[in-house]
Amino acid sequence: MTDLWNTPERRALRTAVEQFTVREITPHLPQWEDDGQLPRELHAATAKAGFLAVGYAEEVGGAGGDAIDACVVTEAMLEAGGSTGLQASLFTHSIAVPHIIDAGARHLLDAYVRPTLAGDMIGSLGVTEPSGGSDVANIRTRAVRDGDHYVVNGAKTFITSGVRADFVTTAVRTGGDGPSTQGARGISLLVIDKGAPGFTVSKSLRKMGWHCSDTAELAFDDVRVPVENLVGEENGGFYLVMQQFVGERLGLAVQSYSTAQRALDLAVAYTRERDTFGRPLITRQVIRHKLVDMHARTAAARALTRQALVRSLETPKTDPSLILDAVTAKNVSVAAVEHVVHEAVQIFGGMGYMRESEIDRHYRDARILGIGGGATEVMKDLSAKLLGY
Numbered sequence: 001m002t003d004l005w006n007t008p009e010r011r012a013l014r015t016a017v018e019q020f021t022v023r024e025i026t027p028h029l030p031q032w033e034d035d036g037q038l039p040r041e042l043h044a045a046t047a048k049a050g051f052l053a054v055g056y057a058e059e060v061g062g063a064g065g066d067a068i069d070a071c072v073v074t075e076a077m078l079e080a081g082g083s084t085g086l087q088a089s090l091f092t093h094s095i096a097v098p099h100i101i102d103a104g105a106r107h108l109l110d111a112y113v114r115p116t117l118a119g120d121m122i123g124s125l126g127v128t129e130p131s132g133g134s135d136v137a138n139i140r141t142r143a144v145r146d147g148d149h150y151v152v153n154g155a156k157t158f159i160t161s162g163v164r165a166d167f168v169t170t171a172v173r174t175g176g177d178g179p180s181t182q183g184a185r186g187i188s189l190l191v192i193d194k195g196a197p198g199f200t201v202s203k204s205l206r207k208m209g210w211h212c213s214d215t216a217e218l219a220f221d222d223v224r225v226p227v228e229n230l231v232g233e234e235n236g237g238f239y240l241v242m243q244q245f246v247g248e249r250l251g252l253a254v255q256s257y258s259t260a261q262r263a264l265d266l267a268v269a270y271t272r273e274r275d276t277f278g279r280p281l282i283t284r285q286v287i288r289h290k291l292v293d294m295h296a297r298t299a300a301a302r303a304l305t306r307q308a309l310v311r312s313l314e315t316p317k318t319d320p321s322l323i324l325d326a327v328t329a330k331n332v333s334v335a336a337v338e339h340v341v342h343e344a345v346q347i348f349g350g351m352g353y354m355r356e357s358e359i360d361r362h363y364r365d366a367r368i369l370g371i372g373g374g375a376t377e378v379m380k381d382l383s384a385k386l387l388g389y
Contacts, residue, residue, distance in 0.1 A: 162216025
């Protein structure tokens, strides 16, 4: 059988991304962590190298390829020394523009999608609010139609790239309030420009991890948004958001097992060079068993996620079996990375606790993976429903 991840083209892509990461990213990542954000120039450089828009069709400004090619880029960048914080910030467009692409409005594609995929603009997604996280149907930020504009009032929080973003694809309430099943029918998506009067970054948030990824709290005070910035149909935003969850969760699964692989590689290298009581650390049975278990969990998560990615190429995003695959892959991969980074820090000992140690960054960054894209507990509850339990 053909190994989809090892075609000549994908091997070349992997090598090119690894070289780019080692040359353009890893030497600067500690400084970007201290700065609390990535330089805008990195987006343009990544686009110029041909990696920013992999997985997006050429007709919308992408570089072509599919979800497997995008997976290769993520794996290569993380396993060469990148971080999930870097991924979240550099590739925020993966959650900011798919809804616009799906809706297919030409003027929005030209105004926002093409410049973003070219590295000239930065987009973000505004869904989570101070009053709630995973319950998208109960969004309170309201948009009221006033002639040829919507007037938006409300707030968003935990918005990745919200400080630097030029626009935010924002979930707003245009329909009635009510329980989740009713509230879902009143959600719309609007593209809101950062410079719009009344739209402010009310706070730049400090976090446990993902230090190089800027995260913002946003405020909307009578922000007037042109009706033409509506994504899809009015009150049809909930469906657009739900459609993208499969891709987002599979992406987080890839980030999780790729981080686990990098942590394992770092741990193996350290045990070979570190002597304890006159012998290399790797000669200790307890250490070798740890490494074997770390490998097994990482390999299982990789296999499960890749299988789901292949299915996603041919299966509708709303297919319950694919949703279940994505949820399962995310939870299994998150469990793997949480175990692996914990054990890696233990193997490194005191050095693993030092800020200048790369493993310290992976340990901190991994903690958000079981929260973002749907908390692990919410994913388990969704799995139970899909399985009929």
